[in-house]
Amino acid sequence: MNFTLTTLGTASAMPRVDRNQSAQVLQVHGRLFLIDCGENTQRRIREEGLSFAKIEAVFISHLHGDHVFGLLGLISTMGLYGRVEPLRIFGPAALEAMLVFFKKYFGDGLPFQLEFTEVKASSPVTVYENRYVRVSAFPLNHKIETYGYRFDAVPTPKNPEGAHQPSYAYVSDTAPFEELPSFVQGVDVLYHESTYTAEFEQQALKRFHSTSKHAAQCALDAGAGALILGHYSARCRDLQAFENEARTIFPNVFAATDGDVFEIPKK
Ligand SMILES: [Zn+2]
Numbered sequence: 219m220n221f222t223l224t225t226l227g228t229a230s231a232m233p234r235v236d237r238n239q240s241a242q243v244l245q246v247h248g249r250l251f252l253i254d255c256g257e258n259t260q261r262r263i264r265e266e267g268l269s270f271a272k273i274e275a276v277f278i279s280h281l282h283g284d285h286v287f288g289l290l291g292l293i294s295t296m297g298l299y300g301r302v303e304p305l306r307i308f309g310p311a312a313l314e315a316m317l318v319f320f321k322k323y324f325g326d327g328l329p330f331q332l333e334f335t336e337v338k339a340s341s342p343v344t345v346y347e348n349r350y351v352r353v354s355a356f357p358l359n360h361k362i363e364t365y366g367y368r369f370d371a372v373p374t375p376k377n378p379e380g381a382h383q384p385s386y387a388y389v390s391d392t393a394p395f396e397e398l399p400s401f402v403q404g405v406d407v408l409y410h411e412s413t414y415t416a417e418f419e420q421q422a423l424k425r426f427h428s429t430s431k432h433a434a435q436c437a438l439d440a441g442a443g444a445l446i447l448g449h450y451s452a453r454c455r456d457l458q459a460f461e462n463e464a465r466t467i468f469p470n471v472f473a474a475t476d477g478d479v480f481e482i483p484k485k
């Protein structure tokens with residue numbers, strides 16, 4: 219089994235004409251897991267030819283607008299499409315108030331349930347599991363309560379301990395911190411925010427963000443197979459610079475743009 223990751227948005231706080239805010243879709247055995255949901259995510263899902271109906275769960279890292287402003291519009295559109303299957307939504311406690319607000323003012327006649335699960339973790343904790351994948355949340359070091367998510371394939375009865383099982387981790391907005399590599403230890407593919415290039419390191423740390431070199435160091439320390447960068451500041455335009463800098467520390471790195479597709483593990 220493979221995971222397939224599609225980046226929907228790779229911008230940070232300010233969207234650009236060619237770059238949307240944070241959102242990704244991870245496909246696991248025909249089901250879709252939406253990770254963060256910046257503005258315009260529902261249009262990006264359609265542009266990538268992905269199906270709303272196959273979205274099984276949504277994982278929100280934190281309550282900054284560039285990671286969550288697209289969620290209410292997406293829920294509303296799912297309702298217009300007549301979804302009846304409950305939608306599971308995971309995120310920090312503050313997200314529940316946003317969903318309650320939605321239900322009160324816009325949720326009349328919504329044909330499906332929103333099943334919210336509060337994420338609270340000071341170390342990695344399993345928040346979701348089906349037959350094929352186990353999702354755990356782990357804390358990050360940002361201005362507000364923020365979580366990363368790790369997706370590990372569940373060993374199947376046919377393959378109890380045999381072939382390699384794919385794994386993926388999403389490290390959302392964070393400054394570097396000591397425990398982080400251990401939370402994402404050994405993943406095939408690590409996505410790590412890289413808001414700035416190294417020349418803006420002071421600014422990155424002040425704003426609880428990472429540079430491309432921080433991301434690369436995390437990938438190296440975690441023993442990751444590959445590193446994907448995203449969440450670029452609008453002031454850093456040259457993605458090649460992100461990649462080149464990171465590569466001085468960790469060789470297998472890709473500066474993602476919107477609409478990139480990655481097979482995990484890479485063949
Ligand atoms: Zn952000």
Ligand SMILES: [Zn+2]
Pocket residue numbers: 280282360391
């Ligand atoms: Zn943030």
